[in-house]
Amino acid sequence: MGVSEAILAIENLTVSFDGFKALNQLNFSMAVGELRVIIGPNGAGKTTFLDVITGKVKPTEGRVLFKGKNLRSFSEDQIARMGIGRKFQTPRIYLNLTPQENLELACNRRKQVFATLFSYSPQAERRTVTGLLETVGLAAKAKIQAGLLSHGEKQWLEIGMLVAQSPDLLLVDEPVAGLTDEETERTGELLQALAESHSIIVIEHDMEFVRQIARQVTVLHEGTVLCEGTIDQVQSDPRVIEVYLGQKPEAH
Ligand SMILES: Nc1ncnc2c1ncn2[C@@H]1O[C@H](COP(=O)(O)OP(=O)(O)OP(=O)(O)O)[C@@H](O)[C@H]1O
Structure with missing residues (x-):
């Protein structure tokens, strides 16, 4: 190769x-x-x-x-x-925020990095967060506190947050x-x-x-x-x- x-x-x-x-x-x-x-x-x-x-x-x-x-x-x-994105063994998510808010934060972080290169519309960002929630299987739990998710769901949320950074x-x-x-x-x-x-x-x-x-x-x-x-x-x-x-x- x-x-x-x-x-x-x-x-x-x-x-x-x-x-x-x-x-x-x-x-x-x-x-x-x-x-x-x-x-x-x-x-x-x-x-x-x-x-x-x-x-x-x-x-x-x-x-x-x-x-x-x-x-x-x-x-x-x-x-x-x-x-290069790394997922650690212990989820590093904000337990007092909802999955949706966690993913919005992760998308915002990316936006700051690329702010001068691309313009993001709020609609496009909502689409991204909705898509990520579906990908990681948390659409139905988008608005509950992340602290209430099972251990597996927390892992998926963190994977979603990593993916949000492309x-x-x-x-x-x-x-x-x-x-x-x-x-x-x-x-x-x-x-x-x-x-x-x-x-x-x-x-x-x-x-x-x-x-x-x-x-x-x-x-x-x-x-x-x-x-x-x-x-x-x-x-x-x-x-x-x-x-x-x-x-x-x-x-x-
Ligand atoms: N900062 C460090 N200082 C000294 N030795 C270290 C350090 N980090 C790792 N080691 C040693 O290097 C070797 C490899 O460690 P590493 O954690 O990478 O293995 P691992 O395959 O991830 O093991 P495990 O499955 O137990 O997590 C081990 O013997 C460990 O003790």
């Missing part, structure tokens, strides 16, 4: 913390429009991998290229504005931890729908969920890519079986 087709290309990435290599000569590439799932045992480097893509952590060695541009000299805020690449960290089976399945459907117009990286431990959404899976181990392939390919790979052996299932 040429660099021009890759939304994200990571070359020989090493991140050291006081000499300990959380990421070690890692290479990774993904095409525009891909939905990629990253798995790996505890301490494999998954969180550090996301931290380095968002600019929270800088490479000790190697490069992260987003749409062909080296991210090294950009701040976290600049990288977010370039089009990112090209969405990073989603363990989106189904603590969700019911039904919420988990609906989250999978939501991510698949969003994948039609975004590139998405999902970090996940729940293998049933990975099977629901994953086309291509990357397995991290000891800070590097152990293998890549379909879920069937990676689950039957002896190296993957070996690194997961002796690991207690995660208490998520």
